[in-house]
Amino acid sequence: MKHFIYILTILIGTIAFGQNETLFEQGNDFYNKGDFEDAISKYESILKSGDHSAALYFNLANAHYKLNHIAPSIYYYEKALILSPNDKEIQNNIAFARNMTIDAIDQTPEIGFAKFSKNITNWLTFDNWAKLSVLLMILFVVFYLVYYFNYGATKKRLAFITAMTFLILACCAVALAFNNYNLIEKDHPAIVFAKESQVKSEPNLRSSESFKLHEGTKVQILDTVQNWKKIKLADGKTGWIPTEAIKAL
Known part of the structure; x- marks a missing residue:
C-alpha cells in the first residue's frame, strides 16, 4: 500500500509539473503577443499550485512592468532576486522598475567594522558556513592526532600549530554562521x-x-x-x- 501511495504521489507531481510547464509556455505566448493581463493570469495560476522559480517571478514582474504596475513589478523582481541574487538581467530590470517610484530614499551607508563584518558574513550562506566549520573541525582533529602520535619535535610543533589554526578558523566559521542566521532572521x-x-x-x-x-x-x-x-x-x-x-x- 505504501508503495502504491508513493507511486501515486510521484505521478501526481509529474502531472502537475507538466501542467505548470504548459501554463508557463502559454503565459510566455501571451506576453510575446502583448497580452500582459492574460500572461499574468497564467503565471499566477502556477503560483497558486505552489510552484515557484526565479524565471516565473521574473516573467511575472516583466508583465506587470509593461502595464506600469509599479508595486507588483518591484515585488516580483525582489522575489526573483531572492532565488537568483546574482542574475544580472533581474538586477537591471529591477533598477528600471525602481526608477518609477516616487519616494527618493537615501540609504544610510555602512562604514568601518560593521560593513566589513556584514560583507564577510554574507560571503557564504548559513548552511555553507556550517559545512565549512565541520570540515575545519575534522582537519583540527586530524592534525591534533598527528601531533599526539608524532615524536619528532619539529613535526610535533608544526602539527600543533596547524591544529590550533584549524580550531580557531572553525570557531570563526561557527560565529559567522550564527551571525548570518541572525541577519536573515532580522530581515523582513x-x-x-x-x-x-x-x-x-x-x-x-x-x-x-x-x-x-x-x-x-x-x-x-x-x-x-x-x-x-x-x-x-x-x-x-x-x-x-x-x-x-x-x-x-
Whole structure:
C-alpha cells in the first residue's frame, strides 16, 4: 500500500509539473503577443499550485512592468532576486522598475567594522558556513592526532600549530554562521502596495503623521501591533503603517 501511495504521489507531481510547464509556455505566448493581463493570469495560476522559480517571478514582474504596475513589478523582481541574487538581467530590470517610484530614499551607508563584518558574513550562506566549520573541525582533529602520535619535535610543533589554526578558523566559521542566521532572521522586507499611505508615529489613526510613502517603496518590518506594522526605511526613519498598505516578501 505504501508503495502504491508513493507511486501515486510521484505521478501526481509529474502531472502537475507538466501542467505548470504548459501554463508557463502559454503565459510566455501571451506576453510575446502583448497580452500582459492574460500572461499574468497564467503565471499566477502556477503560483497558486505552489510552484515557484526565479524565471516565473521574473516573467511575472516583466508583465506587470509593461502595464506600469509599479508595486507588483518591484515585488516580483525582489522575489526573483531572492532565488537568483546574482542574475544580472533581474538586477537591471529591477533598477528600471525602481526608477518609477516616487519616494527618493537615501540609504544610510555602512562604514568601518560593521560593513566589513556584514560583507564577510554574507560571503557564504548559513548552511555553507556550517559545512565549512565541520570540515575545519575534522582537519583540527586530524592534525591534533598527528601531533599526539608524532615524536619528532619539529613535526610535533608544526602539527600543533596547524591544529590550533584549524580550531580557531572553525570557531570563526561557527560565529559567522550564527551571525548570518541572525541577519536573515532580522530581515523582513516588504513592498508598499498602496498608491499613497500615511506613516504614523504610533499604531493608531489618531497619532500624528511622520511621513508619506508611495507604491513600490521597499521597507523593513520591525514589529506588528494588531493591523499595524512598524517599518524602517533605508535611511533609518521608522513609523507605523496599516498592514494592508504593504506586502511582505
